[in-house]
Amino acid sequence: MYAKAAMHVPLEIAEEARRTARGLGADCCVTVGGSSTTGLGKAIALTSDLPILTMPTNYAGSEMTPIYGLTEAGAKKTGRDARVLPKTVIYDPTLTVSLPPRLAAASGMNAIAHCVEALYAHDGNPVTSLMAEEGIRALAGISLGAAGMALHHKLCHVLGGTFDLPHAARYNRDAAPEAMARVARALGTSDAPTGLYDLEAKLGIAPALRDIGMPEEGIERAARIATENSYPNPRAVHYDDVLQLLRAAYEGRRPEP
Numbered sequence: 001m002y003a004k005a006a007m008h009v010p011l012e013i014a015e016e017a018r019r020t021a022r023g024l025g026a027d028c029c030v031t032v033g034g035s036s037t038t039g040l041g042k043a044i045a046l047t048s049d050l051p052i053l054t055m056p057t058n059y060a061g062s063e064m065t066p067i068y069g070l071t072e073a074g075a076k077k078t079g080r081d082a083r084v085l086p087k088t089v090i091y092d093p094t095l096t097v098s099l100p101p102r103l104a105a106a107s108g109m110n111a112i113a114h115c116v117e118a119l120y121a122h123d124g125n126p127v128t129s130l131m132a133e134e135g136i137r138a139l140a141g142i143s144l145g146a147a148g149m150a151l152h153h154k155l156c157h158v159l160g161g162t163f164d165l166p167h168a169a170r171y172n173r174d175a176a177p178e179a180m181a182r183v184a185r186a187l188g189t190s191d192a193p194t195g196l197y198d199l200e201a202k203l204g205i206a207p208a209l210r211d212i213g214m215p216e217e218g219i220e221r222a223a224r225i226a227t228e229n230s231y232p233n234p235r236a237v238h239y240d241d242v243l244q245l246l247r248a249a250y251e252g253r254r255p256e257p
């Protein structure tokens with residue numbers, strides 16, 4: 001057993017866990033926890049080929065994707081590899097009941113974020129869109145594995161949070177009208193970005209990046225990192241625009257309808 005899983009899979013932790021697995025002569029990797037724990041299992045599978053059996057305890061959804069992440073010297077790198085996709089997933093809803101309400105709400109919003117980005121993904125298709133729209137209603141993570149992710153997830157990898165979702169949706173709103181209409185329909189509102197913002201407020205989630213420890217002087221650096229490589233996103237990703245987005249998210253401003 002190895003119980004030191006940490007957010008964003010720091011490389012040192014991954015290497016220690018890999019050594020532990022080797023020392024135990026493990027023939028399988030069983031993970032029980034949130035996506036940080038699943039992510040650690042993926043780091044082990046990536047270098048050992050061990051099959052993963054995972055029991056998720058929240059809604060983050062990593063168990064359904066071939067995507068792994070590793071953090072080295074403060075920078076998170078992600079990749080796709082079939083070896084890290086769990087061979088077996090056991091969903092036991094009773095494992096989620098110990099989630100404190102705030103964590104449950106944040107994890108649910110994370111699942112919704114996966115669905116929103118799947119709806120405007122460059123490689124989405126009618127089936128992933130159906131799952132994503134339904135997932136927003138039912139909070140599913142499965143849409144994440146089947147379609148590529150865009151600006152919101154890039155910002156999450158830079159910032160380590162999901163709290164910019166309404167602002168990322170606002171950023172992309174006019175460039176992805178069909179996706180936004182589906183998000184709004186699933187939320188039962190007329191406008192997706194404000195609907196997401198209001199849902200977060202209803203759930204008691206702090207709307208501002210500053211409330212979750214983001215330093216103000218970090219905004220420009222985050223905008224720079226998020227725009228230094230290109231990736232598919234409905235609206236072109238430019239430094240000045242992303243800076244504006246992050247300032248709005250930093251202050252927790254309600255997106256303009």
Ligand SMILES: NC(=O)c1ccc[n+]([C@@H]2O[C@H](COP(=O)([O-])OP(=O)(O)OC[C@H]3O[C@@H](n4cnc5c(N)ncnc54)[C@H](O)[C@@H]3O)[C@@H](O)[C@H]2O)c1
Pocket residue numbers: 006007008009033034035036037039057058059060061062063065066067068069095096097098099100103107110144
């Ligand atoms: N590769 C992918 O496809 C993918 C998908 C989603 C998230 N991720 C990654 O996973 C990480 C975040 O995962 P997360 O959001 O699941 O958070 P997490 O796994 O870090 O869990 C957050 C906190 O909730 C606690 N927790 C989890 N389940 C609980 C339960 N049932 N009862 C009480 N406490 C519980 C954990 O101990 C932890 O303190 C990030 O690094 C993110 O990038 C990767």
